[in-house]
Amino acid sequence: MKQYFINTWDAIWTVLVGMQITLKHVFVPSVTIQYPIVKPELPERARNRLFVNMDDCIGCDQCARACPVNCIDIETIKATPTDSPGITSNGKKKALWVTKFNIDIGKCCFCSLCVYPCPTQCIEMTNVYEYTEFERQDLVYKFATLSSDEITNKQENFDVFQKEKEEAKIAAAKAKAEAAAKKKELEKKEAENKEDAKPKSDDNPKNENE
Amino acid sequence: MYELLENTVGNQVIAFFIAAALPLFLFILPYAIIAVLLERKVSAHMQDRLGPMITGYHGILQTVADILKLIQKEDIIPTLADKKLFILAPFIIFVASFAAFAAIPFSSEYIGSSIDVGLFYILAISSFVVAGILMGGWASNNKYSLLGAVRSAAQIISYEIPTAIVVLTMVMLTGTLNLETITNQQTAYFWNWNIFGGAALGLSKFVLIPLMFGAFLIIFISMLAEVNRTPFDIAEAESELVSGFHTEYTGMRFAMFFLAEYANMLAISFVITALFFGGYHSPFGYLGNSLGAEWLIPFEQLFWFTSKGIFFVILQMVLRWTLPRLRVDQLMTVCWKYLIPYSIAILLIVGFITVL
Numbered sequence: 001m002k003q004y005f006i007n008t009w010d011a012i013w014t015v016l017v018g019m020q021i022t023l024k025h026v027f028v029p030s031v032t033i034q035y036p037i038v039k040p041e042l043p044e045r046a047r048n049r050l051f052v053n054m055d056d057c058i059g060c061d062q063c064a065r066a067c068p069v070n071c072i073d074i075e076t077i078k079a080t081p082t083d084s085p086g087i088t089s090n091g092k093k094k095a096l097w098v099t100k101f102n103i104d105i106g107k108c109c110f111c112s113l114c115v116y117p118c119p120t121q122c123i124e125m126t127n128v129y130e131y132t133e134f135e136r137q138d139l140v141y142k143f144a145t146l147s148s149d150e151i152t153n154k155q156e157n158f159d160v161f162q163k164e165k166e167e168a169k170i171a172a173a174k175a176k177a178e179a180a181a182k183k184k185e186l187e188k189k190e191a192e193n194k195e196d197a198k199p200k201s202d203d204n205p206k207n208e209n210e
Numbered sequence: 211m212y213e214l215l216e217n218t219v220g221n222q223v224i225a226f227f228i229a230a231a232l233p234l235f236l237f238i239l240p241y242a243i244i245a246v247l248l249e250r251k252v253s254a255h256m257q258d259r260l261g262p263m264i265t266g267y268h269g270i271l272q273t274v275a276d277i278l279k280l281i282q283k284e285d286i287i288p289t290l291a292d293k294k295l296f297i298l299a300p301f302i303i304f305v306a307s308f309a310a311f312a313a314i315p316f317s318s319e320y321i322g323s324s325i326d327v328g329l330f331y332i333l334a335i336s337s338f339v340v341a342g343i344l345m346g347g348w349a350s351n352n353k354y355s356l357l358g359a360v361r362s363a364a365q366i367i368s369y370e371i372p373t374a375i376v377v378l379t380m381v382m383l384t385g386t387l388n389l390e391t392i393t394n395q396q397t398a399y400f401w402n403w404n405i406f407g408g409a410a411l412g413l414s415k416f417v418l419i420p421l422m423f424g425a426f427l428i429i430f431i432s433m434l435a436e437v438n439r440t441p442f443d444i445a446e447a448e449s450e451l452v453s454g455f456h457t458e459y460t461g462m463r464f465a466m467f468f469l470a471e472y473a474n475m476l477a478i479s480f481v482i483t484a485l486f487f488g489g490y491h492s493p494f495g496y497l498g499n500s501l502g503a504e505w506l507i508p509f510e511q512l513f514w515f516t517s518k519g520i521f522f523v524i525l526q527m528v529l530r531w532t533l534p535r536l537r538v539d540q541l542m543t544v545c546w547k548y549l550i551p552y553s554i555a556i557l558l559i560v561g562f563i564t565v566l
Contacts, residue, residue, distance in 0.1 A: 007548075008548060023528065030254070
């Protein structure tokens with residue numbers, strides 16, 4: 001019988017205690033962040049969407065080689081001296097036209113390993129994390145700034161340059177060969193002249209061997 | 211109010227219908243819309259959240275948007291369901307919960323129908339809800355719905371008893387079933403309310419105060435159980451039974467269950483207010499009396515009545531977000547082992563006091 005009244009009292013009392021706690025929480029400021037309007041502050045080195053500053057990219061391919069999941073795809077064309085891509089913001093000379101710089105962010109594992117080897121610090125992790133797409137293909141980001149016309153143009157330029165260079169090389173080789181031949185002839189002549197002039201007084205090892 | 215309507219319409223029957231339906235369209239439906247938002251806001255702030263914030267200023271249009279969405283939803287009737295009963299069930303629940311408002315006095319000038327069996331009528335019509343719940347649960351042809359409906363039926367029938375006994379106590383004390391008369395007995399200041407022992411002064415008043423507090427607690431708990439609100443929501447028990455008897459309902463039919471739940475909350479708050487807390491009477495006297503503006507009094511009464519009602523609705527919300535759900539056996543224990551003995555004891559003592 002005593003237990004009965006204790007139970008009754010406990011029921012009423014514990015309900016009141018519970019209500020006191022919940023009512024107290026009405027006046028506690030809420031912890032909600034109104035997400036799409038107010039965004040939570042990300043940690044300093046948060047890793048989200050990759051971004052490439054193409055003005056600084058020298059097309060060195062180091063990021064693509066560092067990537068453990070092969071999500072970076074780079075193709076380049078060598079620049080010609082007459083048509084140079086210019087220099088990067090920290091003064092490095094760009095030697096390559098980057099014709100293709102695709103990052104498949106759907107594959108990306110956000111390891112940030114591509115960021116460290118970059119010599120110009122042009123590839124970086126941004127704090128953008130809302131980039132949902134309806135098509136998987138849309139997750140492949142194309143950073144290359146050149147149009148297809150420009151790419152063919154650069155390729156032609158390079159081919160022409162290469163051809164010219166090869167021709168120049170051949171010409172140079174020919175010229176060299178000719179020069180060498182001439183030199184040889186000259187030397188021969190001189191030698192002959194020398195031999196003609198004073199053949200016995202010459203302490204030439206060749207002659208000794210002979 | 212009723213005479214005014216009769217004079218403008220010119221037909222007694224039509225005037226009666228309008229008078230009975232007026233609170234529904236003028237008051238209860240807007241209330242339900244506000245209460246749904248209120249519940250979400252109260253629960254959110256109790257859990258240190260903010261609740262809906264986007265639709266309108268601090269999300270005040272959220273319920274309107276939700277109802278617009280529910281209206282557009284496809285109306286699905288399961289193939290193996292008993293189609294007629296399935297369609298009928300939400301209407302029965304909706305009608306039963308809204309019909310209770312007809313006998314509730316909103317102010318001295320307005321009561322849907324001032325019948326002498328008002329209290330009895332409200333008890334009868336609100337227990338009619340259980341028929342709708344059983345109908346919906348059984349007709350859905352879903353094991354969870356049926357389980358929820360059966361639990362709900364057992365619960366409502368059990369908790370009718372303490373409710374009825376406490377109402378009987380109040381009837382013995384006041385000597386009438388008419389809610390308007392009960393209200394008018396508790397006029398003037400708040401110490402005349404039934405929870406403080408009624409208007410009659412004397413030794414009996416001080417004996418009655420603890421009894422009335424007990425009676426109020428019992429009727430509050432048992433009426434809370436009757437409308438299937440947490441901590442007594444084993445009929446819906448979303449962690450066990452999906453959502454109980456209305457699992458299979460979609461769109462507007464679901465919305466009717468939803469609105470009926472909130473209407474029920476307000477109905478029991480009004481009944482408790484009328485029985486224990488002076489009904490529409492102000493606790494401190496009327497501004498209209500002191501200003502000499504007689505026309506102001508009914509509006510003040512409406513204000514006090516709705517404020518008291520909303521207070522109890524908020525109390526129910528706080529309880530819902532404070533307490534966990536009772537187990538079925540605990541639920542029955544609370545009713546049969548605790549509420550009924552206490553209510554019978556109160557009934558006997560109050561009976562003695564009124565006889566003496």
